[in-house]
Amino acid sequence: MKVVGLISGGKDSCYNLLKCKQFGHEIVVLANLTPEIQISEGEHKDEIDSFMFQTVGYSVIPAIAECMGLPLITKTIQKGSSKVQSLGYVRSDPSDEVEILFELLKEVKEKYHEVNAVSCGAILSNYQRNRVESVCTRLQLTSLCYLWKRDQRELLNEMTESDINAILIKIAAMGLSRKHLGKSIKDLQPALLTLSDKYELNVCGGGGEYETLVLDCPLFIKSKIVIDSYQIVTHSNDAFAEVAFIHIDKFHLEEKKAVNTEHVLSPQIPAILPNQDIVHSEKLLSKKTNILWSFEKKSNYIKSVRVVKDYFYIDATFSKEEQLSEQISAIFSDIKSSIENIKLNSEGLSPLLFVNLYLKDVNEFENVNKEYFKHFSINPASRACIQVPMGFGYAFIECVGTMNLDSKKSLHVQSISSWAPACIGPYSQATTLGNTVFLAGQIGLYPPTMGLVKGGILSEANQIIWNLEQVMSDVDTRWEFALTCLIFVVEEIDEKHKEEILKMVLSKTNNSNNNNAEKIGRPPMVSFVKVGGLPKQASIEMLVIASTSEQKKSQSVDWPIDFSEPFRFLSRQIASNEMSIFHAFMCVNEHFEGEVKANNVVTLLIKLITNWIEDEIKTNWDNVLMVKVYHHYEIQSIDLQATIQEQIKHRHRTTVPVTCILTDNISVKSGPSFVNPGLFVEVICIN
Secondary structure, X not given: OEEEEEOOOOHHHHHHHHHHHHOOOEEEEEEEEEEOOOEEOOEEOOOOOOOXXXXXXXXXXHHHHXXXXXXXXXXXXXXXXXXXXXXXXXXXXXXXXXXXXXXXHHHHHHHOOOOOEEEOOOOOOHHHHHHHHHHHHHHOOEEEOOOOOOOHHHHHHHHHHOOOEEEEEEEOOOOOOHHHOOOEHHHHHHHHHHHHHHHOOOOXXXXXXXXXXXXXXXXXXXXXXXXXXXXXXXXXXXXXXXXXXXXXXXXXXXXXXXXXXXXXXOOOOOOOOOOEOOOOOHHHOOOOOOOEEEOOOOOOOOOOEEEEOOEEEEEEEOOOOOOHHHHHHHHHHHHHHHHHHOOOOOOOOOOEEEEEEEEOOHHHHHHHHHHHHOOOOOOOOEEEEEEOXXXXXXXXXXXXXXXXXXXXXXXXXXXXXXXXXXOOOOOEOEEXXXXXXXXXXXXXXXXXXXXXXXXXXXXXXXXHHHHHHHHXXXXXXXXXXXXXXXXXXXXXXXXXXXXXXXXXXXXXXXXXXXXXXXXXXXXXXXXXXXXXXXXXHOOEEEXXXXXXXXXXXXXXXXXXXXXXXXXXXXXXXXXXXXEEEEEEEEEEOOOOOOEEEHHHHHHHHHHHHHHHHHHHOOOOHHHEEEEEEEEOOOOOHHHHHHHHHHHHHHHXXXXXXXXXXXXXXXXXXXXXXXXXXXXXXXXXXXX
């Protein structure tokens, strides 16, 4: 990408530019916001108490651009420009410093048309990252934020080992004093680590504990900066944590000797597993049986909207529009109407927690995103996307939302970073309601480059698990609190590879070292479903629902097969404080030959689910939020959906949304081996 570097003069903005170079981006221009009033009545105005930008050391910024051999574009900001101070940013005041940043980057784009990305040195501040991302979205720029959520001890060590000479130019934390001003971060590294242990100081200053000025770094191609004289200015004489900064009176540039910087500027290649290509196994493909399925034909899809306690569910919504963009627009218009009909006091789609996006052709993913983007603003729902067969239309959508919008929390990081993959669409990495966490479907993207890792399906699975672990750490959960893990695969994979992937997941959920192991219970329910395609031509995607609570339990039941019967059921269940999830798998007896009435299958299935609802979680069908069925029989999903829904309504006097997805293969571990059920049913019940 062609990058504009937002620079403050500090180590973070300069080191992030260095990371941009390492990941193959080209730095085109630098940009800076500088204080408008510099000296008034003898008082130095270096520090204007911006919520967003470092201004101390502003006078050296042009010299930094000269040392890097890059053009510089600046605009001025005034003290008190932080008008919109909420965590999430919505533009409302044109004099806000974020709007000045917008004008600055707009000018950059007008003068340098090739620029399509912004380098930002944010480490810890969601306030800062949200605002940079807001501006980038409006200007169609990509935010590159490689320091985001990095371990600060590790990061500080990297900086000092990367030949970055940065001095402390401002202090504002307990344990830091005037004696530390003007000293390099390399010399102060031991002291900063000690203060971190003693006072929980962020060693990189990510919480505003100190600010720095870079005098030399590998990006300085000809010269370095030498300070000749400076003054120390007291900004706030606090008894516990004095705030003071350096005002630079005079400095000069000094020619640099030729230094080999290849070790810090060379591109970084992600570590991957050894090559593990997909191995096809004919014996595991779905076997043809002589069972005949007879359904009464249904002509219409039955749409449902369901409200259960704090949750609502809008069943998969079809549109008959001819153009894909028109279909997506019509679908979201329908969803908005449904939300209005349940009398939610909210605007648009903000109550949505999670969206399942089903596409007839996943190659349309980018076009769908363009339309999808128009309907979401800040804090969108998390999302999963798969390709499935469709009788008509190009897309359909189903979604879970909340009746209690104030309790919804979203993790929505749009910047490309080393932390976890940026969202490749307008959705959040995770949304939380109460103790339930809906994580977005993850594919095997290497976060800094946003490309699929090489090495085959095992490498992708390994990267996915790492990515999910990163996201989980930010939303107060972890792998051992996962309730379900649905694994979508594009190609049929053999039992050995399934076993390896399952081991990767279960190794993260191993709670043997946890004192609460018995309370936490078993690992998540894991199932494999073969689909027609995934975004970015990925081989595998994982979809996880987790809990922030340790109170979860699970149980597995395997009904023995009787050769005189056409099928058997496997069932599994798991629960958190707020949600209970039931999985049932119908396994066909290949020794049986004859006709099976679909209504009879559905009757037995509903009986099994009812037993779980009434006997295990002590509730009734009124608290069931949704039923989803994956099947790989040559039957119409609409027919199956209608049959299940009608039987539930007839027997239990309630209309429950039912979504049926046609797939090529389903696989689940039963005992020592995997089995391939013909039907996989997921039921979510709100406790």
